[in-house]
Amino acid sequence: MKKLLTLLMIMGLGAGTVAAQHHKGGIGNHHQGKSRQAFAGQLKLTESQQKEMQKLRKEQQEKMQSLYNNDQLTLGEYKKQKEQLRKDYDAKRKSVFTPQQLEQLEKMKAERKAMKEVDAKARLEKMAIKLDLNAAQKEKMQGLQQSFREQADVIRANEAIGREEQKKQLKALAVKHKEAMGGVLSPAQQKVLEELKRRHQKHEAR
Structure with a gap:
């Protein structure tokens, strides 16, 4: 998939969209540290919850990277699997929170x-x-x-x-x-x- 996306970028076909999607998947988001700390403080996440959230983020990033590197997928398959990963990640995140949170x-x-x-x-x-x-x-x-x-x-x-x-x-x-x-x-x-x-x-x- 990485080769296909690179080719699309070279051809100018949706390069901006592809790059934005890739970063939204959690790859290269170095600027979110402070935002995550504020988020944890507002929800009063316990240390255990914060560790679980960190674990989920890492797993999501690894899955997204693996998906991105899979050159056997068509662009349509890539987008479909990416969307499913996002939904699964959202569900797992919610399971970490208490009803009050x-x-x-x-x-x-x-x-x-x-x-x-x-x-x-x-x-x-x-x-x-x-x-x-x-x-x-x-x-x-x-x-x-x-x-x-x-x-x-x-x-x-x-x-x-x-x-x-x-x-x-x-x-x-x-x-x-x-x-x-x-x-x-x-x-x-x-x-x-x-x-x-x-x-x-x-x-x-x-």
Whole structure:
């Protein structure tokens, strides 16, 4: 599989997606140490639970690496097995937690969702100022943002489809959302928005 993915990267076929999937599987995630410590503290994991979580992560990384190195698989088989490994890993992780910790985990997820909504509103307010949106435009933008978040949540919660199909549907939703947002803006405002995007991309490239 490694040879096939490398070939796809050379050909430019989904290189970004392939690389992102590989890292999401747990390979090369060196920046997550502090995040894991915070997670353990919030859930008040015991030392035994932390060791079990560490063991599960290591096993998952080894399985993902083995899958990645298997050159006998087609790309479709690779994706299918990768998705199954992810589901098995999630189930094992949940079995480590107590009912109280699982309840706390759900609360943490809800809090993160609420914070995302707050951040989204703050970004909209900032955009409204920079684009000089009128009251009607701002109201339409808020409605579009809310609709986008709700539809995205439905797609992410749909366990009947694989992660690849989720990504495909989310990408299509994002394109549709972008077109709808553009329809609210005047030509002058769209020009300003494109300039803001260019500045942001230039800043990120530094």
